[in-house]
Amino acid sequence: MMKPADPFPRLLRTFFYERLAEQRNVSAHTIRSYRDAWRLFLRFVAERRHCRVAELTLQALNATEVAAFLQHSERERKVSIGTRNCRLAALRSFFSFVAERDPTAIEQCSEVLRIPTKKAPMPVRHELHMHEIEAILAQPDRTQLEGQRDYALLWLLYNTGARIQEVLNLCPADIRFDTPNCVRLLGKGRRERICPLWPETVELLKALLQRQPCASNERLFVNRYGMPLGPSGVRFKLSQYVRSAAAVVPTLASKKVSPHTFRHAAAVHLVAAGVDVTVIRSWLGHASLETTNHYAQANLETKREALRRLQPHSKVDKPPPWRRNEDLLTWLESL
Structure with missing residues (x-):
């Protein structure tokens, strides 16, 4: 009896051609960005598992591999936190799609979807005069x-x-x-x-x-x-x-x-x-x-x-009007 084909290749193709290109109508730039993120991720997992990319299964692409890939991207490839978060977004989008198409993989997908984005410090921008x-x-x-x-x-x-x-x-x-x-x-x-x-x-x-x-x-x-x-x-x-x-x-x-x-x-x-x-x-x-x-x-x-504008007025400024009124001062002294 032949072993049933793994759904991952079909799901990935459907994700790019139907979900991104047809249903969401995202730009060519977004598709290229997602493609590059997935290409790097698949090569990384295949190397860790000592197999070819074509042999990877959906089950192998779990939250542990995603977390390891993100850590590798930051530490070894020296990408910025912003790039790291963009690659996570590309992976998340696919696993959200898979959760809708394949209910049996919901638990695996939810673990990936729970991986948080990382906050990056806001650098002081170099403004041009x-x-x-x-x-x-x-x-x-x-x-x-x-x-x-x-x-x-x-x-x-x-x-x-x-x-x-x-x-x-x-x-x-x-x-x-x-x-x-x-x-x-x-x-x-x-x-x-x-x-x-x-x-x-x-x-x-x-x-x-x-x-x-x-x-x-x-x-x-x-x-x-x-x-x-x-x-x-x-x-x-x-x-x-x-x-x-x-x-x-x-x-x-x-x-x-x-x-x-x-x-x-x-x-x-x-x-x-x-x-x-x-x-x-x-x-x-x-x-x-x-x-x-x-x-x-x-x-x-x-x-x-x-x-x-917020700076308080100097104490040497002119005195208030009532102090400049001689008649008023005379009257006050007579009290």
Whole structure:
């Protein structure tokens, strides 16, 4: 009698193709993230059990293996707590799906689902001041196509406060070049938002399109081979510009600057300008106001101004009006 096939391969395929892609309609980025987490997890378990990945069964993928994988990710692979939690979310999502499809595995799935996410300390964010942003923007050689592209991209990041992938996904059709100038961004959770553009930003994008024309549905930012530019390429170029700018503005040498730093700088500068936090939330495309509060922290100058307003008045200020009234003082002394 043949041994019944283990349900794990079928469940994993159904999870990716039906649950994620069809039923939940998650983004391609989410699917890739979940795929990478599962690829690492399966290789880890197979190595621990001295077998091939194809020989793994659903029963073998228990809470003990998940906990060991998370610990290995932090200690051996040196991933951040945030990455650790993202990988746990990818595993949890599958086991939640399995619990619905296979009632006999509910106990195993519930043990995995009880593994908690780990809290991470909130680091002090390195905010960019305006003169530092200007120093970085002065580095690309705008006489070259690559420099013109990088200048427009970094300027657009600061103008919109967009995530790097949101900007890299842009096509000319997403930009309104007529008044009122704006851009349509597609963010996390497929949430779409409209962000206003400065006239200077529009002129930079027009100039880039004149020098490097593309169809309305093609990516605006491409590499030297005409292929869509990736986040890693932007980070590499930005790190070069920051190192060059640090020779002019030394404070940049001690700051970790990434494309996301421009997003944070936009939020901080909006707060300093007195923009309401709910408007900033819409501007940045956050689902929760709590997330906006993490990014849009007041800068030091704003804090100093708030402290100045709270500072008690000096004791050497003018005396109260009743002390400056001679007739009232005379009357009080006569009592």
